[in-house]
Amino acid sequence: MKEFSDLPIGIIDSGVGGLTVMDELLNRMPNEQFLYIGDDARCPYGNRSPQEVVKFTQELISALNEFGVKMVVIACNTATAFALEHVQPMFNFPIIGVIEPGARTAVKKSVSKQIVVLGTSGTVKSQAYDHAILALSPDACVHGLACPEFVPIVERGVYKLAEADQVVEKTLAPLSSETFDAVILGCTHFPLLSHFIRKHLPAETELITSGSATADTAIHILDELQLHREASTKRISTFYTTGNPAHFALIVKDWLHIADPVVEKLVL
Structure with missing residues (x-):
């Protein structure tokens, strides 16, 4: 199993989120x-x-399969909601998503069990978070709010500018009449806007991102399958984008603090 354990972990997303x-x-x-x-x-x-999302997700995981990976993380809430169950039986490595881990964390941290989910239109319409949360806490109350302008702001790289703050304030305005104590950032792009999102929520609100909980799940699976890589050589992270590699590299540098990331163009 050592050769397989040395393979990288694959991560897919609709973009930089x-x-x-x-x-x-x-x-x-x-x-x-x-x-x-x-x-x-x-x-x-x-x-x-949903059909498009399933097709795109399958294409991306197929590309990872060609490169060679030992696990795949679908780091996209929309793809997790629509495609996870479809693609899991299609490949011979574990595939995990971000919704169940995020729901688990929200249920743990919310006292009132009044939980808001901020997501893309597709994720909110799918009610995937509603189902995941209610399966864990049947008495919970879940309110979904679609935030369609958030992803384009992040993809354009203007997530630190006043323009982003204005869009966040306008989008979150409907929550002023809601009662809640936890907010799930139900899209992996949204943490890049978390400084503005936090600004326009009540101070005591728990802000939930799925990254840490997803890491917990990934580590648990590697433990079970004994697939952890030994640190015999320096680790390498490689990035592919179907879009503009130069623009993608700028966001990788800013968010992951990797000085000179290797970003290549992927043609599907």
Whole structure:
């Protein structure tokens, strides 16, 4: 099993948002190598049909399979909601998503069990978080809010600018009449806007991201299958994008603090 254990962990996302999950994985799994694919050319997935999302997800995981990976993390909530159950039986390595880990963390941290889910239109419509949360806590109350303008702001790289703050404030305005104590950032792009999101929520609100909980799940699976990589050589993280590699590299540098990331163009 040693040769297989030396393979990288694959990560897919509709764009750069999954880097927020990868950040947790890099910190928590210091010996592992990672191979990331961002489908920027077809981003966002949130307004796509379920059939399209399943097709895109299958294509990205097939590409990872060609490269050679030992596990895949679907670091995209929309793809997790629509495609996870479809693709899991298709490949001979474990595939995990981000919704169940995020739901588990929210249930643990919410006292009132009044939970808001911020997500893409597709994720909110799927009610995947509702089902996951209610399976864990049947008395919980879940309120979904679609935030369709958040992903384009992050993909354009303007997530630190006043423009982003204004969009976040406008989008979260409907929550002013809601009662809640926990908010799930139900899209992996959204943590890049967390400084503005936090600003426009009540101060005591628990802000839940799925990265840490997803890392817990990944580590548990590697433990069970005895697939942890030994630190015999320096680890390497490789990035592919279906969009603009230069633009993608700028966000990798900013978010993951990798000085000179290797970002290549992937043609599907």
